[in-house]
Amino acid sequence: MGDNFTMRLPKPKGLYLDRSKTITFVFAGKHYQGLQGDSIASALAANNERLLSRSFKYHRPRGILTMAGRDANTLVQVEDEPNVRADTYAITEGLEVFAQNVYGSLENDWGRFIEHIGRFLPVGFYYKAFYKPKGIWKYWDTIIRNFAGLGKVDVNATPYASDKAYRFCDVVVIGGGPAGLSAALQAANAGAEVILVDENQLLGGSLNYVRFNSNNSQTLLTREKLVNAVTNHPAINIYTNAMCTGWFADNWLAIMCEQRMLKLRSQVVVAATGSIEQPAIFRNNDLPGVMLGSAAQRLIYLYGVAPGKLAVVLTGNDDGYGVALDLIDSGIEVQAIVEMRTTPSHSSLAAAINAKNIRILQGYTVYEAIPGAGKRSITHAVIHQISSEGTVNENSHKIACDLICMSAGYTPAAQLLCHSGGQLKYDEADAILKVTQLPAHGQSVAAGSLNSVFEIDAVLADGKYAGWLAATNAGFPNNEPANVPHHVGAQGQNYPWPIFPHPKGRDFIDVDEDLQVKDIVNAVKDGYDDLELVKRYSTVVMGPSQGRQSALNNMRLVTKEANRSLNGITITTQRPPYSPEFIQHLVGKAFQPVKHTAIHYRHLECNAQMMSAGLWLRPAYYGNPENKDTCIEKENLAVRNNVGIVDVSTLGKLEIRGPDAAEFLNRMYTFAYAKQLIHRSRYVLMTDSTGVIIDDGVACRLGEHHFYVTATTGGVDGVYRNMLRWNTEWNLNLDIANVTAAYAAVNLAGPNSRDVLSCLTDDIELSAQQFSDMEVRTGHIAKIPARILRVGFVGELGYEIHVPANQGEALWDALMKTGEEFEIRPFGVEAQRLLRLEKGHIIVNQDTDGLTIPQETNMGWAIAQKKPFYMGKRAIDVMSARSLDRLLVGFTMPSDAPLPEECNLVVNNNEITGRVTSVAYSPTLKSIIGLAFVSPDQSEIGKQFNIKLSNSAIVKATVCPTPFYDPENKRQEM
């Protein structure tokens, strides 16, 4: 058990705590106790345990830096979840927390010896090594990846997706600090519906932990008043523990809550995300015991933990005095305030420090922190007088301390703004980055310290103004005038050069990536003198904190080394997410629409093996997979010799109605339809404007001005879009309706199909004389209204029956019941494809590709040459005048030859001349048959060509005429 509660402070400190509940947890193998509301880091700090992790490269000991989930120092493994921020992750009973990126134990990490070879790992060493000899990277890759440990993922974890949800509001306020609370209240009072999003568990932001004046009671009252007003306002919806991670076009924001991702749409966004305190750069500024002033304040106020016992405060602004007062009030001995500024502060905070006789070293800096045993703590601060920008006088003295708090200034937390087009620029006068452009074309407002306003009264006024402006822009003007608040801006908040390089190094500018001042200097010397280039070369600002504590100082250093002016410099590109996101939140529910035909369950009941056809599910064949070939063969023979039934509901179906319907089809398809007789059907072939085949089907003329057109399953949506688009241009007098889902359809095929059907209809004459091939009838089948097409896709007497979809299952039931005495057999897509192959019919997109023109597939017969226009005519005419490069031909192979696969290549010597598009063994013809593209000189009937199999073996195929089966069409014309 650790040194229990030695650092715990009494009430009222510890805003987050429930002191009545003690929680036991395990960290790095040791048991600790904390209180309900503690984070892992605060509970450890309460036990005077400062070591949280080891650094990325040198495995240096690391502790609390920000206490705000904004740095890599606090990354730990919680059970099977890596990279948890220990400073914000709440402890729970029995929680097991592990150190990550250590070899051995956290305390005795042998990886720390890497630091001793640090000089062999200069900036950009990745690029300077590991590339010679050729291929050596594969060796180093494994080693380097093993070293770059950032936790362990449980690869056996069960994936889980949380569903997402949309949220809508007039004004969203990001940030529940003083500016955000004021803005939300003002906007809601104006009548706007407001959503307030804050990443913390309690509203209040800096009001919860920052000392704005010597007597802090006013701050606490302000907080209570604002939070109560906001919480009780009916028009404000509050999301705490919620992180806005991205701001996208049209004010679409991603909000990560504990359980799900919210997709928020707001008319206006108020960004009140505050600012991020910045560290000073000195030797050993990364060790446990060195932290931001705001981190110490968070520990005190939020978690009731003393951050140390003996403190030095390094400051370049008045906030450091507030930190010192808070430390003193918590019983911590403040040894000195090391004030980087040369001019004494006259603030009330400084006066309060003076009144307490605390030593203030004006014009000094901490130049080095002296480490304790194993560098797991600090024992002294080495103080030097500042001589000029970034340099110090030689004289030094040591001050004993176990805590150094840094208050060197701020940078706006403007990442979200930048996601959506906002801009920041460095203002040299105030030594701070300022927001110079807001996103969303006037539909966004910045407020508070993000907007370079820091005095508490000004922040509150700025928030109020932002709320007023947001409400007005959202359409809720109110009578209260727009009082633009007066304030001094960011003047005095940032010390302009808190960077003091040490000759011995370890002056870290980016603690995530273990980058020291010399690394950045050397990157510029290597020629990478632009911020974006330095970023990529050195990986500065690319670590888990994404530059929150390093971007500002890096910018200062790079511009200085590159001899450029800082004024007006902007930061590197900010990209979402602002904060880590759970993949389960991003994934959400995977909405994958599926389409079922009306007969779907009947197929399952018949043991169909289903296959995907676009979004549809179709039966591939009926029976057990181990007998697949036998099942398909039986289905094939049933159609050839008896009667089979296949569900073709997935076919595209379009109603083309109006006086210009025939003219429209004439333009959309290659064939001629003007003279097509009523109750007749005709093949349709659609080409695009380049003459390439894109779809086919059948057009049934149901009336003078009414065509019912089928399209391919996968092509109908495109065909429908095409038709709407072109008719918008042509403005013909007709209406187009996609009725694919409205009709179920089956194809009853085989020599006995007429006998089956005749049992179920009394209003359709089915004899060959009365209802011949390619004719269409309307009537009733089993009392179900139906459109019946005599089509021969499978090459037998057949009836394609289309009925209202809600009666599709009843139609199937009736046909199957009546067909029992004929031993009717359902057949699937596999048998259907084989049957059509025997007839030599092509399938668009299987036997054609993105370049196939009709002539290549011998479909010149489907082109009405005399038509003045159809889609693609011009291209087809041009290409027809040229010699063809390839032709689609039928081929046969002996039944005992190895069966090629679709897409096997056709080769001539070593030259590829084509490919197999369809191939199968035909149980009817007792041989292998197929279609293949070949070169024209290989296409002559009787010629042989070579097919290269998947195993590279060459087999011979013989060109033969199509159809392979029933070339006189006697079977389908029965």
Place this chain on the structure above:
Amino acid sequence: MSNTSTNPENFNCRSFIYRKFKSSQVIWTETNNYGIASSITDPTIESDYVQQLAICDLSYLQRTGFKGAGACEWLKNQNINIPTSINHTLSNDDGCLIARLGINDILIFDSLKNQTNLPIKLEQQWQYDYAPGNKPCGFIVPRQDSHACFSVTGEYAPEMFAKLCAIDLRVKKFANNMIAQTSLARLSAIIIRRDLNAFSNYLVLVESASAEYCWDCLLDAMQEFNGQIVGTSILATFSK
């Protein structure tokens, strides 16, 4: 199949999701040549459900569409009230619901409470008789079969829809009688707010082939709010 007085498979017309009703308490009755799940559980319990969050399969509900030049004029001549604005609905005098999806695209539902057979009657009255000089009269669109129809009722319906749909369907933003032609769980959908007395009620129409998928998505989204399936009778009870 459930304990029923009527088997839905005894009828030619079948809802696209009739197999989804597995409760042994389902009461099946005949309407419009469909066997429909008129009651799932005790009416008083169903009454509570519809006020909180409930879903009902209305695929049986007679509906038809008229579309194309002249459709609105023809319907007006049949004494049908046509909404003046697109994406709005109106009640016909007989309680039928008239939804305007486009300038010349009208969707007509029979009354939930009293079966009038208006959609069928209109389809029977409509005759395409083109001749130069004749007034166009639009064309029938088979909405009964092209779309499944569900009713989602209750206080939590908008919050549930927010998990599936990017349109703000909250009652203060999406007024009664408004229509959203949008995407629901990546499906094209028509959502019509048509309140039942004091309860929020949304008619959801999706392509019939995706009816099962949509039903499952809705049920999954409703779980968070303890949403339940109810029969058609309870909706008719609350219908105006």
